[in-house]
Amino acid sequence: MWIVFSLLAALVTATVVTLSKAGIKNVPSALAFAIQSVLIIAVAWGTVVWQGLWPEVARIDRKSWLILLAAGVLTGVSSLLSFKALSLGNASRVSPLTNLALVFSVTLAAIFLKEKLNWQILVGVALMAGGAIVITLAEPSE
Structure with missing residues (x-):
């Protein structure tokens, strides 16, 4: 659920x-x-x-x-x-960066809450971070 x-x-x-x-x-x-x-x-x-x-x-x-x-x-x-x-920016570019909170949340949960990370979580975090970087560096479409 x-x-x-x-x-x-x-x-x-x-x-x-x-x-x-x-x-x-x-x-x-x-x-x-x-x-x-x-x-x-x-x-x-x-x-x-x-x-x-x-x-x-x-x-x-x-x-x-x-x-x-x-x-x-x-x-x-x-x-x-x-x-x-x-x-200041386009929602389509701002939102992916603010949603890097997902990456930071996983990192902080591992450090402070002692949550265990497996390879699937690490790959997912890398993909999320990579996606945010690609979107951020993309040429704005105006």
């Missing part, structure tokens, strides 16, 4: 990139991100309430709070950087 959710997340992310690029044509990238963030907060907390998870907030330990807060700040920084990149 994780594969289905992963593919749906990828499809939604691709749609978000496309809509964001279209939406920032006449709007500063930081303002566009702020507008989307308000809606993200509403959807996220709405989901927490709808699923009855509100009481769980009090049960989160200090270490988890710190990790989640750090991840939240980095998510915001990542989104601001992505919006800025989209405001």
